[in-house]
Amino acid sequence: MEPHFRVWLEQDGEPVFGEGVYRLLLGVDRLGSINQAAKSLAMSYRQAWGHIQKTERRLGVRLLERQVGGEAGGGARLTAAGREWLEHYRRFQAEVEEAVEAAFRRNFSK
């Protein structure tokens, strides 16, 4: 028996930042393109692109700097804002995880 959780941020009742886009941003940071990040998470580029697009629109923040064409066909990099969101969410999520495990131990370990 183990605890699981999901945590995300909403604005005006619609989700704006969660695990999905977090992983994508991580992947882009590591691999240099949305395409590669999508592949590394076993999802289609189309899906990944839509996810990021929607997040940017809802946040009203540009998370990635894109380059179309060029050396290696193009790519994407985190903007300063993107890096901040990534880092804040990482800590947020980590703190919650710790709390979930502690609460689980307190209430369900017999």
Place this chain on the structure above:
Amino acid sequence: MEPHFRVWLEQDGEPVFGEGVYRLLLGVDRLGSINQAAKSLAMSYRQAWGHIQKTERRLGVRLLERQVGGEAGGGARLTAAGREWLEHYRRFQAEVEEAVEAAFRRNFSK
């Protein structure tokens, strides 16, 4: 902007206890029947019954004591085990909620 979360328990990779069944148990405790509990949550009896059934099967624990027919047609009440699960999950969830809000404040209040 506000934080949201879900928390549940899994065993062998399949979910066994979460928000849904928690609310149903609360409703049964308050209203005395699965049917009434379902209505109070705007779901069909069929759905509620299946939910509880699955949870009991996976946990291997009888959560409700049922009566078919009789005064008022029948009804259901929490077993001792059911009441314990309810109470443990309630505290667990409440503690996590507090932690989520604290973590949110720490990382996203500007």
Place this chain on the structure above:
DNA sequence: AGATATTATGTCTAGGCAGACATAACGCGG
């Protein structure tokens, strides 16, 4: 010019699952 890997975006479809529908059995009360 052509090849290439990418970003960018519209559209379609299959499949799963939530919820609806149907039906039976039960026990009490009038």
Place this chain on the structure above:
DNA sequence: CCGCGTTATGTCTGCCTAGACATAATATCT
């Protein structure tokens, strides 16, 4: 003995959405 409100299950359908598919544009390098 019938009606009522419940538990208990099997089945079906429609809807939604995740993912597939298609296509265009772009800049660099050979």
